[in-house]
Amino acid sequence: MMVTQSPKIAIVDYGLGNLYSIARACEFVGLSAEVSSDAAVLGKADAVLLPGVGAFADAMSALQKLDLVSVLKETAYSGKPLFGICLGLQLLMSESHEFGVHEGLDLIEGTVERLPENEPDLLHGHGRKMKVPQVGWQPIDEASPGSWSQTPLSETGLGTYQYFVHSYYVKPTDLDVVTAVSQFGETEFCAAIYKDNIFACQFHPERSGPAGLAIYKNLANRLSEGGFPQ
Amino acid sequence: MAVRIIPRLEIKGPNLVKGIRFEGLRVLGKPEAFARHYYEAGADELIYIDAVASLYGRNSLLDIVERTAAETFVPLTVGGGLRTLDDIRAVLRAGADKVAINTAAVQSPELIRDASRKFGSSTIVANIEVIHHGNGRFEAYTDFGRESSGVDACDWALRVAELGAGEILLVSIDRDGTGNGYDLELTRKIAEAVPVPVIAGGGAGSKEHVGQVIRDGGADAVSVASLIHYNLIKTLPMDDEAFDGEGNTEFLRKGGGNKKLADCGIRELKAFLAASAISVREAA
Numbered sequence: 001m002m003v004t005q006s007p008k009i010a011i012v013d014y015g016l017g018n019l020y021s022i023a024r025a026c027e028f029v030g031l032s033a034e035v036s037s038d039a040a041v042l043g044k045a046d047a048v049l050l051p052g053v054g055a056f057a058d059a060m061s062a063l064q065k066l067d068l069v070s071v072l073k074e075t076a077y078s079g080k081p082l083f084g085i086c087l088g089l090q091l092l093m094s095e096s097h098e099f100g101v102h103e104g105l106d107l108i109e110g111t112v113e114r115l116p117e118n119e120p121d122l123l124h125g126h127g128r129k130m131k132v133p134q135v136g137w138q139p140i141d142e143a144s145p146g147s148w149s150q151t152p153l154s155e156t157g158l159g160t161y162q163y164f165v166h167s168y169y170v171k172p173t174d175l176d177v178v179t180a181v182s183q184f185g186e187t188e189f190c191a192a193i194y195k196d197n198i199f200a201c202q203f204h205p206e207r208s209g210p211a212g213l214a215i216y217k218n219l220a221n222r223l224s225e226g227g228f229p230q
Numbered sequence: 231m232a233v234r235i236i237p238r239l240e241i242k243g244p245n246l247v248k249g250i251r252f253e254g255l256r257v258l259g260k261p262e263a264f265a266r267h268y269y270e271a272g273a274d275e276l277i278y279i280d281a282v283a284s285l286y287g288r289n290s291l292l293d294i295v296e297r298t299a300a301e302t303f304v305p306l307t308v309g310g311g312l313r314t315l316d317d318i319r320a321v322l323r324a325g326a327d328k329v330a331i332n333t334a335a336v337q338s339p340e341l342i343r344d345a346s347r348k349f350g351s352s353t354i355v356a357n358i359e360v361i362h363h364g365n366g367r368f369e370a371y372t373d374f375g376r377e378s379s380g381v382d383a384c385d386w387a388l389r390v391a392e393l394g395a396g397e398i399l400l401v402s403i404d405r406d407g408t409g410n411g412y413d414l415e416l417t418r419k420i421a422e423a424v425p426v427p428v429i430a431g432g433g434a435g436s437k438e439h440v441g442q443v444i445r446d447g448g449a450d451a452v453s454v455a456s457l458i459h460y461n462l463i464k465t466l467p468m469d470d471e472a473f474d475g476e477g478n479t480e481f482l483r484k485g486g487g488n489k490k491l492a493d494c495g496i497r498e499l500k501a502f503l504a505a506s507a508i509s510v511r512e513a514a
Contacts, residue, residue, distance in 0.1 A: 053350040123509055124444075133427075
């Protein structure tokens, strides 16, 4: 007899980030979510989600102290779905330039850079500049035509608003991994990446209302169907 | 970027309440039911402020936060009586994304620094409640408007940003609940001075007031309370669970409201702003 079980997603707990809202969003779309800092739990889950709020260097040293770096790399190499949110996206990169140069997980080649100064605040005008951190709702768009049709954004409409809170953004070397972009003032930045079994976004889908939950639902459906097409 | 429209729900015990200038709190109903209605109507975030936590325990607040977080998926900020890192952790664990801190920070500013280091700047909102004494003199008040601090609101705003607060919730006590419009002078002064986003609050009595505080006050986001609460009360059937609160809802059942308010719902407010070329997130 076949028993249907909801896919298990492990949410990496390294002391930073809004783990509870992520766990609730996962449960809302039918995933079984476990918040854990145990490498064995991460190893057994059907998918791993790396969240994060705060400073890059603190996060990397927390992951090292908890001995989670190797299990995250193994997850990525094994083909198991790995998701990153906000700082969790930035940690996947080779290095960050936040307060000095810090090495990342190096799963996606590229850097993490500070949002540019002196971007015009188009909403208020009068020569006002954009504030950093960028806090609020921004539309996301395709990086190039069809760039997100095969990704967990496949059912997300172009120009859909998502919630961002960030001072830094990622710059992948290989532009083909950029699946979604957004705007900061007049500068376009990478809002989401997709590469093989890795999907990660700068915005917070768990805080982005129905449009964000739809992305979790898409992830859940892919996991139920056995993961990502390789 | 889209301007954020943020319902502000003041809580006393199990109830959503609203007063005028932080006084004469009336029971309106159940906060979690109002929050859910606002979420569905397109609220960009939600703010809960416990009006009495400075004085009493707050177990019921944590329950309300937990229930709200389970059914709304936009950022939830919770404030009122948070004094320590442990208090903050408890509220975040219950499901809040950010905390708003006023009284304890005025008493010991290092709380803002410690909390933003511990939980990240984007989690820490400095709640600055202000009385305008005239002649451009703005003073920060603590304890839900009961205690004067002697601190200049603008100096304090710069200081909290320096200490690591990621946002400022700026509320005019003398405009709160009046429907007379936001304090544009206060908002402009602070929104232009600080490097972090400012959420303007206190005084919205019409859609036009909201547009003004964005255009002329330079607000990065707006909080609204009476304007939408009294509208929701009018549009919900009396048997909606929103009214299932404890305490005196007699006033509501008699069809009471604030006559100064040209109240409106969140959808209507956003449609108005969009028509005035102010970018808002379209409700789903």
